[in-house]
Amino acid sequence: MPTLAPPGPAATRPPKKTALRADSTLGLLVKIVLLGLVDAFAVYVMITLFLQEKWLVLVFAAVVTVLINWVYLRRGGLPAKYLAPGIFFLVIFQVFVMIYSGYVAFTNYGDGHNSTKADAVNAIQLSAQQRVPDSPAYRVTILERDGVFHLLATEPDGTVSVGTTGEPLEEAEAAVTDSTGKGTELEGYRALQFGEVLANQADILAITVPFSDDPEDGSLKTGDGSNAYVYRPSLSYDEDTSTFTDLETGATYTDRGEGSFQAEDGEQLSTGWKINVGFDNFTKAFSDQNIRGPLLQVMLWTFTFAIVSVLSTFALGLFLANAFNLPDLRGKRIYRILMILPYAFPAFLAGLVWSGLLNPEFGFVNNTFFGGADIPWLTDPVLAKVSVLVVNLWLGFPYMFLVCTGALQSLPEEVNEAARMDGASAWRTFTAIKLPLLLVSVAPLLIASFAFNFNNFNVIYMLTDGGPRFDNTTANIGHTDILITMVYEIAFGTGVGRDYGLASALSIIIFIIVAVISAISFRQTKALEDING
Amino acid sequence: MTTFIDPQAVAPAPTQSGGSGSVPAQRKRSFGQWFRHKGWRHVVGVVTTVFAVFPLLYVLSAALNSNGTMAGSNALFTAFDGGNFEALFSDPTRPFGRWFMNTMVIGVVTSAATVFLGALAAYAFSRMRFTGRRVSLLSLLILQMFPQLLAVVAIFLLLNAITDVVPWLGLGSQLGLIMVYLGGALGVNTYLMYGFFNTVPKSLDEAARIDGASHVQVFFTIILPLVTPILAVVGLLAFIGLSSEFVIASVVLTDPESQTLAVGLYSYVAQQRSENWGVFAAGAVLAAVPVMALFLFLQKYITNGLVAGSVKG
Numbered sequence: 001m002p003t004l005a006p007p008g009p010a011a012t013r014p015p016k017k018t019a020l021r022a023d024s025t026l027g028l029l030v031k032i033v034l035l036g037l038v039d040a041f042a043v044y045v046m047i048t049l050f051l052q053e054k055w056l057v058l059v060f061a062a063v064v065t066v067l068i069n070w071v072y073l074r075r076g077g078l079p080a081k082y083l084a085p086g087i088f089f090l091v092i093f094q095v096f097v098m099i100y101s102g103y104v105a106f107t108n109y110g111d112g113h114n115s116t117k118a119d120a121v122n123a124i125q126l127s128a129q130q131r132v133p134d135s136p137a138y139r140v141t142i143l144e145r146d147g148v149f150h151l152l153a154t155e156p157d158g159t160v161s162v163g164t165t166g167e168p169l170e171e172a173e174a175a176v177t178d179s180t181g182k183g184t185e186l187e188g189y190r191a192l193q194f195g196e197v198l199a200n201q202a203d204i205l206a207i208t209v210p211f212s213d214d215p216e217d218g219s220l221k222t223g224d225g226s227n228a229y230v231y232r233p234s235l236s237y238d239e240d241t242s243t244f245t246d247l248e249t250g251a252t253y254t255d256r257g258e259g260s261f262q263a264e265d266g267e268q269l270s271t272g273w274k275i276n277v278g279f280d281n282f283t284k285a286f287s288d289q290n291i292r293g294p295l296l297q298v299m300l301w302t303f304t305f306a307i308v309s310v311l312s313t314f315a316l317g318l319f320l321a322n323a324f325n326l327p328d329l330r331g332k333r334i335y336r337i338l339m340i341l342p343y344a345f346p347a348f349l350a351g352l353v354w355s356g357l358l359n360p361e362f363g364f365v366n367n368t369f370f371g372g373a374d375i376p377w378l379t380d381p382v383l384a385k386v387s388v389l390v391v392n393l394w395l396g397f398p399y400m401f402l403v404c405t406g407a408l409q410s411l412p413e414e415v416n417e418a419a420r421m422d423g424a425s426a427w428r429t430f431t432a433i434k435l436p437l438l439l440v441s442v443a444p445l446l447i448a449s450f451a452f453n454f455n456n457f458n459v460i461y462m463l464t465d466g467g468p469r470f471d472n473t474t475a476n477i478g479h480t481d482i483l484i485t486m487v488y489e490i491a492f493g494t495g496v497g498r499d500y501g502l503a504s505a506l507s508i509i510i511f512i513i514v515a516v517i518s519a520i521s522f523r524q525t526k527a528l529e530d531i532n533g
Numbered sequence: 534m535t536t537f538i539d540p541q542a543v544a545p546a547p548t549q550s551g552g553s554g555s556v557p558a559q560r561k562r563s564f565g566q567w568f569r570h571k572g573w574r575h576v577v578g579v580v581t582t583v584f585a586v587f588p589l590l591y592v593l594s595a596a597l598n599s600n601g602t603m604a605g606s607n608a609l610f611t612a613f614d615g616g617n618f619e620a621l622f623s624d625p626t627r628p629f630g631r632w633f634m635n636t637m638v639i640g641v642v643t644s645a646a647t648v649f650l651g652a653l654a655a656y657a658f659s660r661m662r663f664t665g666r667r668v669s670l671l672s673l674l675i676l677q678m679f680p681q682l683l684a685v686v687a688i689f690l691l692l693n694a695i696t697d698v699v700p701w702l703g704l705g706s707q708l709g710l711i712m713v714y715l716g717g718a719l720g721v722n723t724y725l726m727y728g729f730f731n732t733v734p735k736s737l738d739e740a741a742r743i744d745g746a747s748h749v750q751v752f753f754t755i756i757l758p759l760v761t762p763i764l765a766v767v768g769l770l771a772f773i774g775l776s777s778e779f780v781i782a783s784v785v786l787t788d789p790e791s792q793t794l795a796v797g798l799y800s801y802v803a804q805q806r807s808e809n810w811g812v813f814a815a816g817a818v819l820a821a822v823p824v825m826a827l828f829l830f831l832q833k834y835i836t837n838g839l840v841a842g843s844v845k846g
Contacts, residue, residue: 024750027747027750044699049698078657078661078748079663082656082657082661083654083669085653086650086719087654089712089715089716089718089719090717090720093681093714094679094681094684094717094720097687097688097716098679098683100684100691101683101686104686104687316581323573323578326571326574329571329574331575335578337829339581339582340585341589342588343828344824344825344828345821345825346776346777346820348779348795349777349798349820349821350588352802352817353588355802356595356603356802356810356814357591359603362603362607362810367607451678455680455683457779458779461779465803484780487685487686488685491686491689492689492784500686504686504687507686514678514683515678515679518678
């Protein structure tokens, strides 16, 4: 074995000592370069965090960086050097995100509640803009720099200023003006042609140039790309009482500790902020009319789906394994290869392909097998559930077939023979002897299969997208949704606003269910094993 | 599907002497006897095979029939042409070629990194004794019961926060997605590799140590070459799993140019289920072929592994 380390005294030392020796020069070099790159990146991240004044994350990043350096620069602690890279990702993207789910579950995080109160106040003031009735007209030219549109505004008194959304108006003395005194060009910017203005109308109408950092001062907006007017917030904010007052109607909106500004009659301003809401998401899940009914149905279906999927795939797999467990059956290999093809086919594609096969109008199944009948395979609540189970059977039986074949073949032949000697029928041999022995070995896999199907997102989402929808809710949740697709729908769906808090609360419920089931069933398996042997 | 592999199963197993030849030839049997003994098995085999294969034949046929619509795809294998494949690669709003490359790149990089991280950890668990070793192994087993997709909301929010600090690692970034996937690199993979590493005799690395090799050299020049089978299996299984991953990819990758096959093909069908059916089928065939080829290639290992793992509990 060629080695790079210098021979000599090391050869006579016991191996334990060698481990503590410095590595070869090459190894040292690689180590320094890699660690240097990691540190350089860490410093870059920390500078950015410092500039953004995110102190908590900064401290965390610093601690992690020091820890990494400590692990690799100290002499001992060899296992940590090998484990650190994997554990780094595991801790952040598996452990931390679980804990973070737990935290989000206790907040109202979601659409309209995704930032701090200060940001919310700012956003409300910017969004609730109304044109000041006697506003002077500012003549504007639309400029572009780095893909961002700016307004070059000429005040009635001839002053030319430039600014864009988020960048307050600033006087631009270097601007080129035309004969009427209107600013037309500015160095570093490109003036838009008329056609471009038309093409980018929506973006240009959205430009809101504040006069200063204080939103109360108002802002400039243009309605046609050539003239702009002064807009002021229609809501005035009083910091001392945390209250918005509508300048027209005089209605007041107060912070009532629920993460939003509310009027007396309960009406809310659309932008709120993130607060901790305790167990509200959990109580909401089980008491809100809009969610409770669907949630209970979804839970019931999740269990049904997972249990029936495991049982049906196992039953078919076991039956097939028995049928083909004959050494001299002709064509066994061909059957086997063809039958495991569905298992090899990507699950997400299977869902999509079957959704085409089962399409009521144009699908193959209705048109070829049922002579053009309009059977609503995917849109009838009961049939959709059956379809989902059949497709999952199609996807899952080959796995169980493989598992059972293996387990059957590994059963000792003597058992079989002894039973036959005693005159037991084939069926009796199977139920009384083979099946119990088989269950011992496949039980862990059945549990794993249950846990997998409990969160079998792809089949449901690709085949039915959860549909057909429930009638008793506004959320886009339906009869074939399982818990995990419901979480996805609530967090990222298009139906109602995104509600990360509620979605995380549901995730936590799934966590708990999976944990309990795994714990119980693994204990059961142990018991089964003890009984049998 | 969850798969379990036992390390021993991946190693070349001693050939089993099956029951071949033990069955005496019985020439004269009535059809009834033959059917009771074997015939029904063929009936079962044919029926199941049809059930298993017809959806696949249907996609293949639809892919080759440039008629295009779903209704037109129902007559199996009536037309053969490459029109759908041409259409597939010429649609700029749905860049199939890019999706394919993205899936390959993300899959290959992630599974390579997964294998490397897993092998490092397995080496530590198999060859070193340290406090917390048992606890760490057990925690890995427990953690892998909770799939990452359960925390998809938190992953989205975390990446959203990362976007503000390091934009090229945040939402919309493939590198960010790979990072997230690496969170699952340990777990069951380490367990599989750990078992396999244990089958490599320790006397080998001790001999090398005495010859003056460092622990790094033992890892790279002695252990890794001897455990290539499990590295290949873990890597390929990771790749197969990743190529079907939809939930996290759909949340992280928003720009069509950067999406993977799972996300892209879903949007293909979700928007217009029946009109573009032929083109989708062509895409499905191209997306499925590499994965199925890999799977069938691995089949022997997976099957043996499933069995050995299950029998030993």
